[in-house]
Amino acid sequence: MWLCLAALVGLYFLLRWYRERQVVSHLRDKYVFITGCDSGFGNLLARQLDLRGLRVLAACLTEEGAQQLRGQMSDRLETVILDVTKTESISAATQWVRERVGDRGLWGMVNNAGIFHPHCYIEWLKMETYMEVFKVNLIGLIELTLSMLPLVRRARGRIVNVSSILGRIASFGGIYCSSKYGVEAFSDILRRELQHFGVKISIVEPGYFRTGMTELQRCLEKLKQAWEEVPEHVKEAYGQKFFDAHYNGVKQELLKCSTNLNLVTDCMEHALTSVYPRTRYSAGWDSQFFFIPLSYLPTSLSDYILTRSWPKPAQAV
Numbered sequence: 001m002w003l004c005l006a007a008l009v010g011l012y013f014l015l016r017w018y019r020e021r022q023v024v025s026h027l028r029d030k031y032v033f034i035t036g037c038d039s040g041f042g043n044l045l046a047r048q049l050d051l052r053g054l055r056v057l058a059a060c061l062t063e064e065g066a067q068q069l070r071g072q073m074s075d076r077l078e079t080v081i082l083d084v085t086k087t088e089s090i091s092a093a094t095q096w097v098r099e100r101v102g103d104r105g106l107w108g109m110v111n112n113a114g115i116f117h118p119h120c121y122i123e124w125l126k127m128e129t130y131m132e133v134f135k136v137n138l139i140g141l142i143e144l145t146l147s148m149l150p151l152v153r154r155a156r157g158r159i160v161n162v163s164s165i166l167g168r169i170a171s172f173g174g175i176y177c178s179s180k181y182g183v184e185a186f187s188d189i190l191r192r193e194l195q196h197f198g199v200k201i202s203i204v205e206p207g208y209f210r211t212g213m214t215e216l217q218r219c220l221e222k223l224k225q226a227w228e229e230v231p232e233h234v235k236e237a238y239g240q241k242f243f244d245a246h247y248n249g250v251k252q253e254l255l256k257c258s259t260n261l262n263l264v265t266d267c268m269e270h271a272l273t274s275v276y277p278r279t280r281y282s283a284g285w286d287s288q289f290f291f292i293p294l295s296y297l298p299t300s301l302s303d304y305i306l307t308r309s310w311p312k313p314a315q316a317v
């Protein structure tokens with residue numbers, strides 16, 4: 001009986017492997033637009049797809065980032081400046097893409113741009129920070145998707161939305177998790193609504209990786225600065241000892257970030273080039289072997305596992 005079960009599971013994985021390795025044709029004629037290409041996953045994906053021969057339209061936040069990318073890659077890769085929080089910038093980028101893709105439409109769109117707030121507790125952050133994170137991670141993603149959708153629909157193409165494993169299980173970083181849960185919900189509905197147009201939507205959920213967003217010194221400085229600006233009554237509730245322990249905890253976590261960014265960009269590439277892309281890609285060992293199993297546990301158990309090593313606030317009851 002166990003042998004039979006193992007054979008069935010083996011057969012399932014074999015069939016899945018065979019199905020997923022089928023690649024779409026004419027990749028060299030296909031345009032892919034990627035946001036947030038100045039650094040991190042976006043930058044690596046732009047270079048990876050350019051080497052694979054696709055026509056990459058890379059959106060960078062800064063001219064410096066765009067120049068650097070152009071200098072490293074083939075003439076086929078083109079760049080545009082895009083701030084996803086600005087409607088005019090989105091309209092201009094859409095027009096720029098339309099001029100390039102013409103009647104064939106846009107094959108792939110990767111919503112990758114994103115920001116993290118300082119690694120703080122919910123009470124420590126100002127409302128402006130909440131708005132900033134939402135504007136980039138969720139509102140910007142939605143506005144850009146709506147703007148580019150007619151082009152993607154024309155090509156019966158793909159949309160790849162970069163969420164996070166924190167969009168599957170909210171383990172820390174209240175506002176960031178909320179924005180990524182929004183990305184997951186938006187993408188799920190989009191997938192269901194667009195299935196009849198032949199447009200496929202994939203969600204990529206990376207674990208912890210070392211990029212601009214998780215750069216150690218920058219993150220620790222932002223954390224310290226945020227703590228300095230916390231109102232006095234909140235500081236008293238948590239206490240300096242709590243902050244110091246939290247600071248060290250964050251430092252240890254950041255030091256564990258994976259440096260193998262290909263684990264993420266390979267998922268993105270697969271979503272854009274496979275005949276049968278997956279709906280969700282959980283990228284990284286921490287995602288697959290810790291956070292995903294954790295997300296299926298009863299809430300009380302996952303709460304215990306996630307918070308058992310957290311320090312206690314000064315005014316804890």
Ligand SMILES: NC(=O)c1ccc[n+]([C@@H]2O[C@H](COP(=O)([O-])OP(=O)(O)OC[C@H]3O[C@@H](n4cnc5c(N)ncnc54)[C@H](OP(=O)(O)O)[C@@H]3O)[C@@H](O)[C@H]2O)c1
Pocket residue numbers: 035036037038039040041042060061062065082083084085111112113114115136162163164165205206207208209210211212213214
């Ligand atoms: N690193 C991780 O551990 C991790 C884990 C899960 C999910 N993610 C997600 O992966 C995606 C890429 O992040 P990353 O890790 O590669 O970090 P990153 O290196 O900081 O890349 C983020 C990119 O977004 C750009 N950006 C920031 N604000 C923007 C705006 N308003 N408009 C357009 N672009 C903007 C940044 O430009 P500048 O460099 O010029 O600021 C940067 O190029 C994000 O959606 C992030 O939430 C990352």
